[in-house]
Amino acid sequence: MFDIFGRRKQDRETYGDRLPPGQKLTDGWPVLNYGSTPRIDLDKWEFSVWGEVEEDLSWTWDEFLALPSTEVTSDIHCVTAWSKFDNEWEGIPFRAVMEHIRPKPGAQYVMVHSYGGYTTNVPLADLMDDDAMFAYRHNGKDLAREHGGPMRLVVPKLYFWKSAKWVRGLEFILEDKPGFWEMYGYHIRGDPWKEERYS
Numbered sequence: 683m684f685d686i687f688g689r690r691k692q693d694r695e696t697y698g699d700r701l702p703p704g705q706k707l708t709d710g711w712p713v714l715n716y717g718s719t720p721r722i723d724l725d726k727w728e729f730s731v732w733g734e735v736e737e738d739l740s741w742t743w744d745e746f747l748a749l750p751s752t753e754v755t756s757d758i759h760c761v762t763a764w765s766k767f768d769n770e771w772e773g774i775p776f777r778a779v780m781e782h783i784r785p786k787p788g789a790q791y792v793m794v795h796s797y798g799g800y801t802t803n804v805p806l807a808d809l810m811d812d813d814a815m816f817a818y819r820h821n822g823k824d825l826a827r828e829h830g831g832p833m834r835l836v837v838p839k840l841y842f843w844k845s846a847k848w849v850r851g852l853e854f855i856l857e858d859k860p861g862f863w864e865m866y867g868y869h870i871r872g873d874p875w876k877e878e879r880y881s
C-alpha cells in the first residue's frame with residue numbers, strides 16, 4: 683500500500699478536490715530544507731517588520747506570544763508531490779499580527795525572512811486568509827526544530843515552500859519579486875490546485 687517514499691497509493695479518486703492534482707498522501711512528515719537547521723535562542727529571538735510600512739516594528743518572543751492565539755487544522759501540499767492531511771497547528775493568526783502593521787499604500791506583497799537566510803515571497807492577500815498563521819505547536823507538541831521551531835509560517839493554500847521555517851520577519855514590498863526557491867525556478871505564487879509548481 684506504500685511506495686518507497688512512504689506515500690499511500692491513494693489519489694484524487696478517493697480524496698477528490700481535497701488532494702490537489704499530482705499529489706500523493708503521506709502519513710510521515712519529510713524534513714526538507716536548504717542548508718542547516720538554525721539553533722535559535724528564545725532570549726535573542728526577534729520578529730521584525732520593515733520595508734514599505736509606516737512604522738518598523740519588532741517583538742520579542744514573549745511579546746509575540748502575548749498576541750491572540752488560535753488552533754487551525756489544515757493540509758500540507760509540498761511541491762515534491764507529497765501531501766499530509768489534518769495537521770493541527772497552534773500559533774498566532776497572521777491577521778492578529780497584521781492588526782499592528784500599517785503598510786504604505788500599494789504595499790501588497792511580503793518577503794518573508796527566516797533565520798538562516800531563507801526567503802519566500804507571498805502576496806498579502808494570501809497571508810490574510812483565515813488559516814494563515816505563525817505556528818509554534820504541531821499535533822499537540824512544540825514544533826520540532828527541524829520543522830521550523832520555535833516558530834514557522836503556515837500558509838495552507840499555497841505549496842509548502844511558502845511556509846517559511848524559523849521565521850524572523852516580514853518585509854513589505856511594492857512589487858512582487860522572487861524569494862529563494864522562486865529565484866531557482868519555483869512558481870512566483872504556488873497555488874497547488876492550479877499546479878503552479880515551476881515557472
Ligand SMILES: Nc1nc2c(c(=O)[nH]1)N[C@H]1C(S)=C(S)[C@@H](COP(=O)(O)O)O[C@H]1N2
Nearest residue numbers: 712713714715716796800829843845846847
Ligand atoms: N527557512 C526555511 N524554510 C523553509 C525551507 C527552507 O529551506 N528554509 N524549505 C521550504 C520547503 S521547500 C518545504 S517543502 C517546507 C518543508 O517543511 P518541513 O521540513 O517541515 O516538511 O519548508 C519550507 N520552508
Ligand SMILES: [Mo]
Nearest residue numbers: 714760761843
Ligand atoms: Mo519543498
